[in-house]
Amino acid sequence: MDALRPYAAAFSSRFLLMMQYRAAALAGFFTQCWFGAVHVMVLAAFYLGAPEAAAASPISLSQAVTYTWLAQGLLAVMPWVGDPEIADGVRTGAISYDRLRPVDPYALWYVRAAGWMTARLAPRVALMILAAGIVLPLIGQGQWAWRPPASLSAALLFALSEALAIALACAIIMLINIVVVATLNARGVNILMQPLVIVFTGNLLPLALYPDNLRTFLFVQPFAGTLDIPNRIYFGALAGQMAWVGIGLQLFWITTLVTLGRWWLGRVMARLEVQGG
Amino acid sequence: MNALALLGRYFAASMRSQMQYPASALMLTVGQLASTAIEIVSIWALFDRFGAIKGWELGEVMFFYAFVGVSFAFADFLTRGFDVFGSDFVRTGAFDRLLLRPRSAALQLVGHDFRISRFGRFFQAAIVLAVATQMLHFVWTPQAIALALWTVAGGVALFSALFVLQAVLAFWTVESLEAVNALTYGGVYAGQLPISLYARWLRTFLIFIVPLACVAYFPVLAILGRSDPLGAPDEFLPVAPLAGFIFLGLSLLAWRFGVSKYTSTGS
Amino acid sequence: MPQILVQDLAKTYRVAERAPGMLGAVRGLVRRRWRTVEALKNVSFSLERGELLGFIGPNGAGKSTTIKILSGILRPDSGRVEIEGLVPYADRIKHVARIGVVFGQRTQLWWDLPVIDGFDLLRDIYRVDPQRYKATRDELVAMLRLEKLLDQPVRQLSLGQRMRAEIGAALLHEPSILFLDEPTIGLDAPSKLAVREFVKKLNQEHGVTVLLTTHDMHDIEALAQRVIVIGHGRVLADSPFEALRADVLAERRLFVDFAQDAPALDLPGVEVRNRDGRSLELAFDPRITSAPALIAAITARHAVEDIHVEQPAIEEVIARFYDLHGANEA
Numbered sequence: 001m002d003a004l005r006p007y008a009a010a011f012s013s014r015f016l017l018m019m020q021y022r023a024a025a026l027a028g029f030f031t032q033c034w035f036g037a038v039h040v041m042v043l044a045a046f047y048l049g050a051p052e053a054a055a056a057s058p059i060s061l062s063q064a065v066t067y068t069w070l071a072q073g074l075l076a077v078m079p080w081v082g083d084p085e086i087a088d089g090v091r092t093g094a095i096s097y098d099r100l101r102p103v104d105p106y107a108l109w110y111v112r113a114a115g116w117m118t119a120r121l122a123p124r125v126a127l128m129i130l131a132a133g134i135v136l137p138l139i140g141q142g143q144w145a146w147r148p149p150a151s152l153s154a155a156l157l158f159a160l161s162e163a164l165a166i167a168l169a170c171a172i173i174m175l176i177n178i179v180v181v182a183t184l185n186a187r188g189v190n191i192l193m194q195p196l197v198i199v200f201t202g203n204l205l206p207l208a209l210y211p212d213n214l215r216t217f218l219f220v221q222p223f224a225g226t227l228d229i230p231n232r233i234y235f236g237a238l239a240g241q242m243a244w245v246g247i248g249l250q251l252f253w254i255t256t257l258v259t260l261g262r263w264w265l266g267r268v269m270a271r272l273e274v275q276g277g
Numbered sequence: 278m279n280a281l282a283l284l285g286r287y288f289a290a291s292m293r294s295q296m297q298y299p300a301s302a303l304m305l306t307v308g309q310l311a312s313t314a315i316e317i318v319s320i321w322a323l324f325d326r327f328g329a330i331k332g333w334e335l336g337e338v339m340f341f342y343a344f345v346g347v348s349f350a351f352a353d354f355l356t357r358g359f360d361v362f363g364s365d366f367v368r369t370g371a372f373d374r375l376l377l378r379p380r381s382a383a384l385q386l387v388g389h390d391f392r393i394s395r396f397g398r399f400f401q402a403a404i405v406l407a408v409a410t411q412m413l414h415f416v417w418t419p420q421a422i423a424l425a426l427w428t429v430a431g432g433v434a435l436f437s438a439l440f441v442l443q444a445v446l447a448f449w450t451v452e453s454l455e456a457v458n459a460l461t462y463g464g465v466y467a468g469q470l471p472i473s474l475y476a477r478w479l480r481t482f483l484i485f486i487v488p489l490a491c492v493a494y495f496p497v498l499a500i501l502g503r504s505d506p507l508g509a510p511d512e513f514l515p516v517a518p519l520a521g522f523i524f525l526g527l528s529l530l531a532w533r534f535g536v537s538k539y540t541s542t543g544s
Numbered sequence: 545m546p547q548i549l550v551q552d553l554a555k556t557y558r559v560a561e562r563a564p565g566m567l568g569a570v571r572g573l574v575r576r577r578w579r580t581v582e583a584l585k586n587v588s589f590s591l592e593r594g595e596l597l598g599f600i601g602p603n604g605a606g607k608s609t610t611i612k613i614l615s616g617i618l619r620p621d622s623g624r625v626e627i628e629g630l631v632p633y634a635d636r637i638k639h640v641a642r643i644g645v646v647f648g649q650r651t652q653l654w655w656d657l658p659v660i661d662g663f664d665l666l667r668d669i670y671r672v673d674p675q676r677y678k679a680t681r682d683e684l685v686a687m688l689r690l691e692k693l694l695d696q697p698v699r700q701l702s703l704g705q706r707m708r709a710e711i712g713a714a715l716l717h718e719p720s721i722l723f724l725d726e727p728t729i730g731l732d733a734p735s736k737l738a739v740r741e742f743v744k745k746l747n748q749e750h751g752v753t754v755l756l757t758t759h760d761m762h763d764i765e766a767l768a769q770r771v772i773v774i775g776h777g778r779v780l781a782d783s784p785f786e787a788l789r790a791d792v793l794a795e796r797r798l799f800v801d802f803a804q805d806a807p808a809l810d811l812p813g814v815e816v817r818n819r820d821g822r823s824l825e826l827a828f829d830p831r832i833t834s835a836p837a838l839i840a841a842i843t844a845r846h847a848v849e850d851i852h853v854e855q856p857a858i859e860e861v862i863a864r865f866y867d868l869h870g871a872n873e874a
Contacts (some may be wrong), residue, residue: 035459036480038463040472042323049331050330187306188304194308196311205321205323209323290657293657294654374650380637381637385669541619542558
């Protein structure tokens with residue numbers, strides 16, 4: 001157990017620190033409500049305007065609405081920027097200290113990123129559920145609400161899949177961090193990642209709504225595992241065996257990206273040591 | 278030297294300092310192009326699946342989208358100083374420096390920085406407009422061009438006003454300015470689509486509170502030669518961008534009030 | 545009519561108070577609690593053209609509030625300021641065209657632009673006549689030895705180089721008054737000397753009025769003919785520095801190196817401050833014992849190798865002054 005202590009400390013210190021940014025959480029919440037509401041109205045206009053196409057759509061309007069609120073609520077765990085602490089460390093030179101500590105830098109940064117993400121997640125998702133899941137039905141707008149999971153088993157599978165989604169997002173963030181450390185510049189990679197993440201996670205539009213011939217590709221690419229797969233498990237569009245295929249895909253990408261990240265970080269760190277950077 | 282000539286000097290200086298890092302400027306421009314282009318990707322995907330939307334075809338929606346994009350890109354280019362006012366001027370105390378110079382603070386903020394990368398959004402919107410012109414076989418008569426320029430002018434005024442208002446808030450709090458910023462972007466996002474898609478509360482908001490519809494939806498209908506399915510009179514449509522200038526005037530009044538508050542409390 | 549006239553200046557700030565903890569933060573969103581801080585209670589002084597005034601006081605004493613009001617970016621609650629016939633905060637734009645301001649910790653130049661481009665931009669901002677600008681700029685470049693720096697981007701300059709460029713930038717429009725806020729902070733010794741020398745020359749040869757705030761008492765010693773000490777929002781002293789020293793800390797120090805181990809001394813009005821082998825440091829009050837009498841008394845009884853008299857360091861004088869007025873509690 002003692003061997004894990006530094007990592008547990010790194011996680012919880014970051015978590016507690018992030019919990020202090022209440023104003024930021026509130027601000028984020030209002031933004032999410034606004035974007036979520038506009039998204040929902042646009043989706044509704046398309047679905048209601050073309051009943052035949054809507055009937056043929058792989059997900060129903062109410063599923064797409066729930067998807068939208070989930071995507072807004074889970075915004076904090078989207079892997080679109082590297083850990084700002086790493087970027088700061090690169091600028092100030094503080095990351096050299098991480099090389100001097102008797103810990104595994106990959107694991108340390110990974111748990112720190114996880115603390116950073118989950119702390120931002122908790123208040124936002126809670127507020128989002130309150131607004132879209134409880135307040136909306138109470139004011140008679142139940143058709144635009146965030147619906148509960150399709151079933152108990154869907155809920156349990158979603159919990160598992162969402163945990164894996166966060167683990168996968170952290171693995172992707174680690175890759176971004178490594179690029180930041182290798183190029184000594186955070187802006188470039190963040191700018192290039194953002195559009196990719198917004199499209200391929202499903203944050204912009206549920207992946208199922210893209211043209212059908214892209215469906216397989218969109219399902220197996222790594223970003224799907226950070227949002228689209230757990231969401232579809234949540235409202236039962238991925239159920240039974242297919243749910244396990246989705247979870248298997250998430251596990252596959254976590255293993256692959258963590259392995260890649262560890263190998264790459266080792267090389268980058270070795271190079272930094274040679275340069276004395 | 279008059280204000281316009283001085284802005285020219287500021288502009289040249291800003292270009293020179295960004296050109297010290299040409300690769301970075303290029304990358305930021307491409308990044309901006311890509312990150313703004315994804316919205317049209319989602320609109321395209323929805324049309325691909327559902328065919329049409331409440332009587333609008335894709336080409337028409339792209340017209341609305343493109344006009345918001347062009348106006349916003351220009352406004353963002355001109356009012357960067359207001360956008361970063363809270364973080365780079367109030368929080369750091371650099372605003373004092375502007376007040377110590379014998380020019381209006383607003384003029385100096387406009388001159389503060391002109392980001393080349395904003396052309397990313399502009400190019401993206403221009404391409405969308407070109408494609409939409411093709412799709413609709415739209416003919417750009419001199420009248421349509423004049424109306425388009427007028428629409429963009431109103432749009433630039435309105436979006437600039439939003440950045441000015443964001444800066445005014447910074448006189449009271451520098452916390453949560455990101456939220457205001459996000460509301461601006463959220464407004465842009467909502468304004469890109471025909472407002473007849475939206476629920477009544479959002480339409481009211483976009484017409485009467487932050488009159489985005491007046492610099493996109495209404496005048497673009499006039500450019501397309503369509504009537505408003507919501508029933509706004511045809512004569513109103515081409516006049517609507519005036520609302521952008523009125524909104525800018527109001528926001529500059531608020532700005533003056535903010536500056537006088539700053540000089541009487543020093544914070 | 546003095547060039548700068550300040551009468552009964554008062555300024556109170558309201559500061560938002562934050563209750564601690566989660567509950568406090570939520571309550572703070574609804575209703576804020578305010579605390580008032582009296583930054584200036586009553587400040588009056590006047591300055592003639594061509595004076596060089598040192599403005600000192602502990603942090604929070606009201607120095608920067610006063611400077612902000614004088615430079616036109618802050619409005620006092622009450623009192624009167626007139627500078628060359630203008631009220632700074634009422635005629636801000638006209639007023640700031642006549643003054644130069646240097647903040648030691650902030651730059652007014654453009655980070656990514658060469659120094660010369662920043663100068664040119666300031667020429668246009670201040671509407672300086674191009675012919676006149678060229679002459680002024682060349683003179684400043686020569687005086688501040690900026691020739692080699694002109695083509696370098698500001699971000700590449702050392703702190704000392706940047707400060708010289710900043711001072712040049714503040715003077716391109718030939719202001720008749722220069723405000724210097726901590727101009728030597730963080731500089732190395734040669735840069736400090738260069739800045740002091742330049743300011744002295746500017747004041748003496750060009751007749752520019754200088755108002756200097758600083759925590760570096762050597763700046764004051766080297767430059768200021770007159771010192772205003774501010775504390776608790778009031779003027780605590782306004783006099784030539786030597787007069788201040790005589791009032792506050794009249795004592796002198798006598799350093800003696802003896803031929804043998806330092807003897808025990810018992811002289812009236814003399815105190816042993818430090819003893820180290822053959823050396824002694826003595827403090828005496830010149831109003832009780834004069835220096836020649838004391839030296840005569842010592843050399844009459846002991847073999848002495850070296851002897852010299854010093855005044856207490858300026859930091860000590862100021863620290864003592866703050867203590868006497870309780871100004872440090874600010």
